[in-house]
Amino acid sequence: xxxxxxxxxxxxxxxxxxxxxxxxxxxxxxxxxxxxxxxxxxxxxxxxxxxxxxxxxxxxxxxxxxxxxxxxxxxxxxxxxxxxxxxxxxxxxxxxxxxxxxxxxxxxxxxxxxxxxxxxxxxxxxxxxxxxxxxxxxxxxxxxxxxxxxxxxxxxxxxxxxxxxxxxxxxxxxxxxxxxxxxxxxxxxxxxxxxxxxxxxxxxxxxxxxxxxxxxxxxxxxxxxxxxxxxxxxxxxxxxxxxxxxxxxxxxxxxxxxxxxxxxxxxxxxxxxxxxxxxxxxxxxxxx
Amino acid sequence: xxxxxxxxxxxxxxxxxxxxxxxxxxxxxxxxxxxxxxxxxxxxxxxxxxxxxxxxxxxxxxxxxxxxxxxxxxxxxxxxxxxxxxxxxxxxxxxxxxxxxxxxxxxxxxxxxxxxxxxxxxxxxxxxxxxxxxxxxxxxxxxxxxxxxxxxxxxxxxxxxxxxxxxxxxxxxxxxxxxxxxxxxxxxxxxxxxxxxxxxxxxxxxxxxxxxxxxxxxxxxxxxxxxxxxxxxxxxxxxxxxxxxxxxxxxxxxxxxxxxxxxxxxxxxxxxxxxxxxxxxxxxxxxxxxxxxxxxxxxxxxxxxxxxxxxxxxxxxxxxxxxxxxxxxxxxxxxxxxxxxxxxxxxxxxx
Numbered sequence: 066x067x068x069x070x071x072x073x074x075x076x077x078x079x080x081x082x083x084x085x086x087x088x089x090x091x092x093x094x095x096x097x098x099x100x101x102x103x104x105x106x107x108x109x110x111x112x113x114x115x116x117x118x119x120x121x122x123x124x125x126x127x128x129x130x131x132x133x134x135x136x137x138x139x140x141x142x143x144x145x146x147x148x149x150x151x152x153x154x155x156x157x158x159x160x161x162x163x164x165x166x167x168x169x170x171x172x173x174x175x176x177x178x179x180x181x182x183x184x185x186x187x188x189x190x191x192x193x194x195x196x197x198x199x200x201x202x203x204x205x206x207x208x209x210x211x212x213x214x215x216x217x218x219x220x221x222x223x224x225x226x227x228x229x230x231x232x233x234x235x236x237x238x239x240x241x242x243x244x245x246x247x248x249x250x251x252x253x254x255x256x257x258x259x260x261x262x263x264x265x266x267x268x269x270x271x272x273x274x275x276x277x278x279x280x281x282x283x284x285x286x287x288x289x290x291x292x293x294x295x296x297x298x299x300x301x302x303x304x305x306x307x308x309x310x311x312x313x314x315x316x317x318x319x320x321x322x323x324x325x326x327x328x329x330x331x332x333x334x335x336x337x338x339x340x341x342x343x344x345x346x347x348x349x350x351x352x353x
Numbered sequence: 354x355x356x357x358x359x360x361x362x363x364x365x366x367x368x369x370x371x372x373x374x375x376x377x378x379x380x381x382x383x384x385x386x387x388x389x390x391x392x393x394x395x396x397x398x399x400x401x402x403x404x405x406x407x408x409x410x411x412x413x414x415x416x417x418x419x420x421x422x423x424x425x426x427x428x429x430x431x432x433x434x435x436x437x438x439x440x441x442x443x444x445x446x447x448x449x450x451x452x453x454x455x456x457x458x459x460x461x462x463x464x465x466x467x468x469x470x471x472x473x474x475x476x477x478x479x480x481x482x483x484x485x486x487x488x489x490x491x492x493x494x495x496x497x498x499x500x501x502x503x504x505x506x507x508x509x510x511x512x513x514x515x516x517x518x519x520x521x522x523x524x525x526x527x528x529x530x531x532x533x534x535x536x537x538x539x540x541x542x543x544x545x546x547x548x549x550x551x552x553x554x555x556x557x558x559x560x561x562x563x564x565x566x567x568x569x570x571x572x573x574x575x576x577x578x579x580x581x582x583x584x585x586x587x588x589x590x591x592x593x594x595x596x597x598x599x600x601x602x603x604x605x606x607x608x609x610x611x612x613x614x615x616x617x618x619x620x621x622x623x624x625x626x627x628x629x630x631x632x633x634x635x636x637x638x639x640x641x642x643x644x645x646x647x648x649x650x651x652x653x654x655x656x657x658x659x660x661x662x663x664x665x666x667x668x669x670x671x672x673x674x675x676x677x678x679x680x681x682x683x684x685x686x687x688x689x690x691x692x693x694x695x696x697x698x699x700x701x702x703x704x
Contacts, residue, residue, distance in 0.1 A: 208465055
């Protein structure tokens with residue numbers, strides 16, 4: 066039913082590659098602001114020589130701590146089976162449109178319309194939101210993809226509110242696979258792609274699903290009864306055509322991402338990182 | 354110069370070429386001065402200057418470098434304070450500055466679409482449409498705003514591309530114009546008006562371009578104005594007097610005598626008939642060239658242009674719209690080889 070728990074840490078480590086690739090900006094060599102006596106303003110003496118190592122340890126702590134909990138960001142409280150039912154997430158398409166690989170997720174069919182099993186949806190949704198939160202916590206780039214014109218504007222607004230990116234327009238071929246040529250040699254690809262509609266306007270799987278799998282980019286996707294969940298890392302079986310359902314998903318993703326970013330800021334302040342302290346002090350100096 | 358030098362002219366040129374090579378090679382032992390050299394003066398120096406290699410000191414042959422704007426055209430992208438470097442790929446038609454920060458995160462939320470400026474404009478426009486539909490309803494309103502759109506035109510595709518610093522396709526452009534049209538039909542506030550006006554350009558009003566001849570006064574104090582007109586290969590000069598009794602004299606003859614055919618006389622009358630001033634002006638004109646009908650057309654144009662000085666601006670605009678002030682561009686089409694005339698082909702024979 067639920068994917069193996071052992072697979073979870075391996076998949077979560079997918080976001081760590083961003084940390085490995087840019088170790089330079091994680092390690093801050095310069096010390097924080099010191100008082101006139103040469104001590105740090107907090108009162109503790111400033112050990113100059115072991116500074117970089119401390120910094121590195123703090124960074125490791127910040128990044129490793131959330132991985133020890135199964136639901137560090139408490140995404141379970143954001144939704145319930147009842148709220149999913151009220152948002153009409155359980156309604157699928159007609160039995161004739163059913164995709165073979167969606168059969169495990171379908172509860173049954175009533176009057177020839179497929180009903181999605183909300184228990185499975187809830188567990189998948191919790192995993193997906195948890196993963197999204199971890200990616201956002203680790204400052205990953207999240208790309209919202211959809212090709213449904215009805216919700217295009219809403220999804221772009223959602224992305225803007227989170228501070229992430231959206232692509233609800235015509236998908237140019239080679240955008241992910243040939244990005245070096247299209248954008249430049251040092252472009253950074255998205256670290257997570259969220260599909261609110263897996264199919265495009267001709268009811269075929271979106272090209273980005275296959276391209277993300279090629280480029281080893283993890284994907285989260287809302288799969289309806291006529292979609293193929295194979296290549297998606299964290300599929301969420303659910304309705305993608307009703308407005309209340311799509312509004313619910315947008316709200317959930319937006320809340321999760323904002324929560325994760327806020328948590329990251331709090332952790333950085335908590336561990337008193339020199340970079341953050343410097344930014345804070347300069348911020349207070351500017352505001353005063 | 355005198356005859357004796359004609360014969361040694363050839364020898365002179367032969368010697369000169371030798372001289373040039375000698376001076377370039379800088380081997381004085383091979384150069385033997387001769388009587389010819391005495392004849393070389395300042396004039397002949399200038400005459401033989403073309404033999405010397407130019408380009409070394411010639412001002413016009415100096416290397417010219419292109420303006421930097423042509424090699425590095427206008428950039429797109431608003432780099433933040435932590436921009437790493439200025440990288441440009443000149444081989445692309447539109448170059449961009451780096452569009453992401455030090456951590457690699459792009460600045461624009463639609464960066465991954467490939468055309469962020471264009472799509473953000475569409476997003477903004479569509480947002481405005483939705484807002485207006487929510488407040489007022491989806492049907493177009495009887496617009497007093499159509500007044501603002503008169504005398505202006507939408508941006509053309511090239512201008513839009515230049516504004517956004519992006520390459521667009523024709524379909525993108527059409528979609529954009531459709532969105533703006535929809536926005537302009539809905540009743541919108543000042544913010545939306547300003548948004549739409551950003552993409553309108555003024556159109557020069559045609560009637561203002563019409564040149565009106567100044568009114569002149571002859572020795573008797575009569576007001577008149579002169580003008581010229583052309584049609585095919587006929588040129589006409591017309592002098593129209595403000596007050597008169599409708600007499601027209603062409604090349605000294607009366608118009609009835611000069612133009613026996615009714616059609617030509619109608620052409621002369623048309624400007625006056627159009628303005629309802631049939632018996633009120635006197636015309637004296639001269640015409641040459643062309644045929645019967647071309648001369649009539651030339652006089653008509655000249656008379657219409659001259660009349661502009663005596664009438665109101667609205668009437669000038671009516672004349673322009675009637676086609677009285679436009680010179681007829683039709684000329685005789687040339688005959689092409691392989692054909693009998695301009696269009697007529699030779700008779701096709703099956704066998």
